[in-house]
Amino acid sequence: MxxxxxxxxxxxxxxxxxxxxxxxxxxxxxxxxxxxxxxxxxxxxxxxxxxxxxxxxxxxxxxxxxxxxxxxPVDRELPIDVTLAVGMPANERMDWLVEKATELGVAAIQPLVCERSVLRLSGERAQKKVAHWTAVAVGASEQCGRTRVPRVEPVRALAGWCAALPPGGAGLRAVLSLQHAQPLAALPAAGAALFLSGPEGGLTAAEEALARQAGFRAASLGPRVLRAETAPLAALALLGLR
Missing domain, CATH: 2.40.240.20 (Hypothetical PUA domain-like; domain 1)
Structure with missing residues (x-):
């Protein structure tokens, strides 16, 4: 055995x-x-x-x-398929986010360039970073006992990514917001979830509006302001335990 x-x-x-x-x-x-x-x-x-x-x-x-x-035939995956779409934090914080999200059971990670992003990637540099983050996810999966490796999607600009999302997609879509937001725990449970959070400084009002037009519901993780690499992990932990 x-x-x-x-x-x-x-x-x-x-x-x-x-x-x-x-x-x-x-x-x-x-x-x-x-x-x-x-x-x-x-x-x-x-x-x-x-x-x-x-x-x-x-x-x-x-x-x-x-x-x-x-x-x-072991299965250590979450019962809910969670994708984290994140405005990439700078320096090694994105590496840390990918590693910990893998340990917590994320299904996929979508790196995004937002208006307030410090880290801006494109072309060959973006491809190399995605390959590096995929290797980080592999190592974390080996260590934590997962039987699947989460996908790290190609880097996208937030506006183009929102526009390309299919309308009325299955599952929960939630965007981290400080404006008129419901607690994430109060939103209806679903078999799949897509959670969007911004980079350092958060999403702009225009970006939040784009997300809402794409079917995202405003969600809050509480009264404290969480760092760009902490917020998506908190959401993932909450969604995975529901």
Whole structure:
């Protein structure tokens, strides 16, 4: 039976009992850093659901081969599909947000550039950041026991992203607001939720109006002003516990 103390490795490949495969470069480096040896047990997951028991069969200088043994149909995901759309906080705060949101069970993260954003990304730099945040999500999923890795969507400008949302989408849409907002806990429960929060300084009045036109309901997390990286995590924790 799989043990939570066994090293967990994410692989983007089909898995089947009895198959052998080389680990991708990232998991291979992880196995080597842990000084694993042939015969040592590892747990694999690929996002298709559950985990796979496996064993190291070969440790090369840079390659690691494993034998897949048995599937464990575990499920540690939230009962609600939550997407966080966030005005990206600057510096390492976005890394921290992605890591902690993954641990809390987020399904997807949509990085946004807003009018008051300090961090502004586009082109190749944005693509590299998304790849980096995806790697952060993979590492957090390996550590916390998740069987799926949340999606990190391409960076978008908030106005264009709002305009592209399908009208009347299923589930709850909520935007963090200090104006005429209901407590998030009082909004109706749903099987999916899309939560929008702004960057440092929050959303402008015009951006909030765009969100409301796209079907978002104004929501409050209480009387205190939370940081840009704290507010979406508080919302995720609240939605996930409902």
């Amino acid at each position: 799989s043990s939570r103390s066994t090293p967990r490795l994410h692989v983007s490949a089909p898995l089947a009992a009895g198959s052998s495969l080389p680990l991708p470069p990232g998991p291979s480096r992880h196995a080597q850093v842990l000084r694993l040896q042939p015969g040592d047990a590892v747990t694999l997951f690929n996002g298709d659901g559950g985990e796979w028991e496996a064993r190291i069969v070969r440790m090369g200088r840079s390659e690691v081969d494993v034998q897949v043994e048995r599937h464990e």
